[in-house]
Amino acid sequence: MASLDPSGRLTAVFLVVSLSFSFQGAHCKLVVAPVGPTWVNARAGSNVTLAFLFSGAPDPVVTWFKGALPVLTWTIGSSAAPDIGEKYKEVLKIEKDGSLTFVNVQLDHAGNYTMELTKSGLAKAETAFTLNVFENIQNVELTVQPDLLKEGIDRFLLQYRVLRGEVEQQRWLFNGTEIKTSSHYTVKDRSLEILNPNRTDTGRYTVVLKNPLGRVEAHRNITVLYGPDEPRLEARPAKPFYVPGDSLSLVCQAGGSPRPTATWVFGDLTFPDSQDGVLNRTNVQISQGGVYTCKLTNQQTKEQRQKSMILNVYEKPSGDPICSVQSVNVNAALQYHCQWPGGTPLAQLSFPELSNSSSGAGNFSLTVTALANLNWKTVTCMAVHPVEQNKCNITASRPVEFLPTVRTSIDSQGKIVVAVQCVSDASPQAVVSWSKGSEAVANGGTHKISSDTTQLKIRGYNVSNFVQQKYSCTCRNPLGSQRREIQLQGPSISDFSLFPNPEGTIVTLTWEVLPTSIVTGFDIQVKGPNLPSEKRNGTESRGASDGYRTIQRKPGSARSADVLALDPNLSYRFRVIPRARMTEGEPSEVHRLGPGEGLSGPAIAGIAAGIPCSLLFLVLLGGSIYLCVKCNMDKSRPARYPVSRAAEKVKITDISRMARPAVITTQSEMTPHHLLTGGLKSPPDYNKLQQTPSERSVALPTFVPPPPVRVATTV
Ligand SMILES: *[C@@H]1O[C@H](CO)[C@@H](O)[C@H](O)[C@H]1NC(C)=O
Ligand SMILES: *[C@@H]1O[C@H](CO)[C@@H](O)[C@H](O)[C@H]1NC(C)=O
Ligand SMILES: *[C@@H]1O[C@H](CO)[C@@H](O)[C@H](O)[C@H]1NC(C)=O
Ligand SMILES: *[C@@H]1O[C@H](CO)[C@@H](O)[C@H](O)[C@H]1NC(C)=O
Ligand SMILES: *[C@@H]1O[C@H](CO)[C@@H](O)[C@H](O)[C@H]1NC(C)=O
Ligand SMILES: *[C@@H]1O[C@H](CO)[C@@H](O)[C@H](O)[C@H]1NC(C)=O
Numbered sequence: 100m101a102s103l104d105p106s107g108r109l110t111a112v113f114l115v116v117s118l119s120f121s122f123q124g125a126h127c128k129l130v131v132a133p134v135g136p137t138w139v140n141a142r143a144g145s146n147v148t149l150a151f152l153f154s155g156a157p158d159p160v161v162t163w164f165k166g167a168l169p170v171l172t173w174t175i176g177s178s179a180a181p182d183i184g185e186k187y188k189e190v191l192k193i194e195k196d197g198s199l200t201f202v203n204v205q206l207d208h209a210g211n212y213t214m215e216l217t218k219s220g221l222a223k224a225e226t227a228f229t230l231n232v233f234e235n236i237q238n239v240e241l242t243v244q245p246d247l248l249k250e251g252i253d254r255f256l257l258q259y260r261v262l263r264g265e266v267e268q269q270r271w272l273f274n275g276t277e278i279k280t281s282s283h284y285t286v287k288d289r290s291l292e293i294l295n296p297n298r299t300d301t302g303r304y305t306v307v308l309k310n311p312l313g314r315v316e317a318h319r320n321i322t323v324l325y326g327p328d329e330p331r332l333e334a335r336p337a338k339p340f341y342v343p344g345d346s347l348s349l350v351c352q353a354g355g356s357p358r359p360t361a362t363w364v365f366g367d368l369t370f371p372d373s374q375d376g377v378l379n380r381t382n383v384q385i386s387q388g389g390v391y392t393c394k395l396t397n398q399q400t401k402e403q404r405q406k407s408m409i410l411n412v413y414e415k416p417s418g419d420p421i422c423s424v425q426s427v428n429v430n431a432a433l434q435y436h437c438q439w440p441g442g443t444p445l446a447q448l449s450f451p452e453l454s455n456s457s458s459g460a461g462n463f464s465l466t467v468t469a470l471a472n473l474n475w476k477t478v479t480c481m482a483v484h485p486v487e488q489n490k491c492n493i494t495a496s497r498p499v500e501f502l503p504t505v506r507t508s509i510d511s512q513g514k515i516v517v518a519v520q521c522v523s524d525a526s527p528q529a530v531v532s533w534s535k536g537s538e539a540v541a542n543g544g545t546h547k548i549s550s551d552t553t554q555l556k557i558r559g560y561n562v563s564n565f566v567q568q569k570y571s572c573t574c575r576n577p578l579g580s581q582r583r584e585i586q587l588q589g590p591s592i593s594d595f596s597l598f599p600n601p602e603g604t605i606v607t608l609t610w611e612v613l614p615t616s617i618v619t620g621f622d623i624q625v626k627g628p629n630l631p632s633e634k635r636n637g638t639e640s641r642g643a644s645d646g647y648r649t650i651q652r653k654p655g656s657a658r659s660a661d662v663l664a665l666d667p668n669l670s671y672r673f674r675v676i677p678r679a680r681m682t683e684g685e686p687s688e689v690h691r692l693g694p695g696e697g698l699s700g701p702a703i704a705g706i707a708a709g710i711p712c713s714l715l716f717l718v719l720l721g722g723s724i725y726l727c728v729k730c731n732m733d734k735s736r737p738a739r740y741p742v743s744r745a746a747e748k749v750k751i752t753d754i755s756r757m758a759r760p761a762v763i764t765t766q767s768e769m770t771p772h773h774l775l776t777g778g779l780k781s782p783p784d785y786n787k788l789q790q791t792p793s794e795r796s797v798a799l800p801t802f803v804p805p806p807p808v809r810v811a812t813t814v
């Protein structure tokens with residue numbers, strides 16, 4: 100620093116020489132010029148010289164001042180020692196030319212130094228130097244304030260401190276880029292202020308300190324803490340809903356520094372902190388569906404944040420939806436009903452064909468006016484559940500045609516109970532109203548209507564209370580109605596038949612009863628020889644063939660009876676008397692069983708069994724001829740034949756009994772009881788059955804061999 104470079108010295112020499120020439124005329128003027136710069140930087144501990152050149156007079160007195168204080172005086176060229184201030188004795192040395200040398204210069208030697216040359220008789224000359232003494236910069240320390248750096252604070256400050264050394268210049272760098280004062284940074288004396296710091300201010304800060312002796316860097320890694328940020332919640336695998344038994348993970352993630360810890364909360368349950376925010380659910384259940392909340396905490400800043408998600412665990416309702424339809428008001432409205440209860444969530448139910456604007460959850464009813472177009476219209480209930488879509492159908496229909504049924508019984512008081520039932524298929528179920536003649540029938544007295552209205556029970560001791568009464572029933576639902584009349588009849592029998600076994604020892608009697616007949620029992624009667632059973636009963640006293648004797652009593656439900664232990668060689672006559680309690684009805688026709696004159700039992704059996712083809716042929720031929728003749732003779736009168744029910748049936752009839760006005764009804768008009776309830780197809784005209792027996796009875800086949808010849812007819 101203090102060394103005089105050759106060019107500096109030459110310059111000084113040139114200056115002094117030129118000055119001395121210019122002052123030649125003025126005689127002996129002192130001229131002085133510094134050698135090198137007057138601003139001298141020196142390292143502490145080094146030797147430095149403040150050098151100058153002079154001319155104009157020999158051996159002047161040189162005096163060095165620090166500021167205003169003289170520190171050294173010497174006459175150049177003298178052998179005497181320089182006069183040095185007490186404090187500077189160790190430090191200062193005078194060169195032969197008057198230059199001042201500092202040995203082992205110290206910081207406190209820095210200052211403005213002035214040199215004065217004086218010579219008696221001459222004006223003094225002077226020059227000034229500034230001496231700067233530096234130490235190397237050492238032990239730079241960077242501190243940061245405040246301690247907790249996080250997003251949201253106003254500012255933070257980076258400050259450096261040096262233990263030794265003078266700093267002439269500071270520079271700040273962030274991740275290697277120089278920082279200039281801006282709205283974000285303020286570079287101050289010995290510090291850097293960062294305003295409104297955020298996460299992007301995290302990084303490596305460097306301060307570069309310089310003095311003439313050199314440069315020193317110091318670094319500091321700064322982390323600006325932040326978060327938890329807005330969390331991202333998700334379920335994996337991602338699905339709109341889960342079903343019981345599924346396994347899944349709930350994941351909660353949020354940015355943050357340090358990385359936030361996550362806690363899942365479900366209802367009263369808290370799941371332990373986990374760094375990765377994963378909550379595993381295996382074999383998930385309905386009860387585990389719901390709101391899950393993730394609570395995130397930045398353990399350093401104590402900042403917290405939470406977010407919730409809904410875990411849908413769905414289960415379909417059990418079974419299938421059920422559709423039904425009801426009457427709201429018998430005349431006006433239909434209520435369609437759809438039910439699919441249970442499940443999570445409840446299924447959404449609607450009837451799109453009826454309404455697009457209303458629906459229900461789990462259990463839905465829709466009331467609509469009963470318009471004719473709903474009759475037999477299939478209405479579908481759409482049942483929508485996230486797990487499954489389902490449906491059910493319901494069809495409303497008006498009551499269909501039907502036949503009433505009549506059942507007769509006797510109650511504990513011995514009264515006849517006639518139960519009339521009117522059941523018409525309809526949806527919703529039809530309500531039945533009853534009337535007798537033109538009057539409505541109410542519950543009470545002799546009438547009792549069942550709770551579902553389909554049955555009317557009429558009670559009375561005397562069958563004449565019932566007979567000839569016109570009852571009617573009307574089945575009605577909102578879509579329409581059907582009406583039927585029932586005219587009850589006294590006890591009667593139809594279609595009485597008799598089937599002997601081949602040996603002629605057992606006979607089976609069968610019969611039918613008109614559907615509207617009131618019958619509580621049957622008397623099976625025989626005329627002819629006593630039967631073994633009668634002998635045991637001690638009724639033998641009556642004359643064997645006096646008249647009809649009752650040999651069996653059958654309940655009202657019976658339609659057949661077996662008579663055993665007959666003697667095939669004797670002949671019997673059978674008939675059946677229907678009863679309504681004490682009242683006897685018209686007896687059935689009479690069938691005779693037994694050998695005719697001249698024909699043995701086996702012979703009859705033979706005839707019946709089919710040997711007499713020729714005889715049969717003759718009979719048929721004869722019959723045909725007779726018929727033709729009769730037809731021709733009597734064209735205006737239509738012939739009426741009974742129609743056979745079973746062509747194979749062989750009927751052995753005592754034809755002599757047919758003369759009585761008893762009845763054989765034609766099969767075509769008979770409707771067996773058991774069919775009455777079933778028919779949806781157009782039933783036979785029920786009221787036709789109410790004809791009087793004489794109207795319905797039919798003339799016998801006109802082939803009438805003279806009694807008592809027994810014949811076998813195929814009917
Ligand atoms: C400074 O000068 C002294 C005495 O002249 C000498 O002993 C010393 O070695 C010098 N120091 C340096 C760094 O040159
Ligand atoms: C030295 O002189 C300069 C001007 O030449 C002045 O600015 C400075 O303050 C002085 N230093 C001292 C320590 O007096
Ligand atoms: C500061 O960060 C740098 C990388 O950016 C790394 O190399 C250095 O080791 C860190 N220093 C400290 C003290 O952590
Ligand atoms: C959660 O499940 C995943 C895979 O399904 C597994 O890798 C992870 O270890 C589980 N975590 C816990 C805490 O059980
Ligand atoms: C309901 O919407 C469906 C389809 O858009 C349509 O076919 C149906 O007729 C609508 N039902 C009613 C009652 O408007
Ligand atoms: C309901 O009726 C529709 C047509 O009317 C038919 O396609 C469907 O199969 C029926 N659904 C059920 C469950 O009976």
Ligand SMILES: *[C@@H]1O[C@H](CO)[C@@H](O)[C@H](O)[C@H]1NC(C)=O
Binds near residue numbers: 561562563681
């Ligand atoms: C049954 O009623 C009829 C007519 O009402 C009557 O003539 C008859 O005597 C009654 N019979 C009995 C047993 O009450």
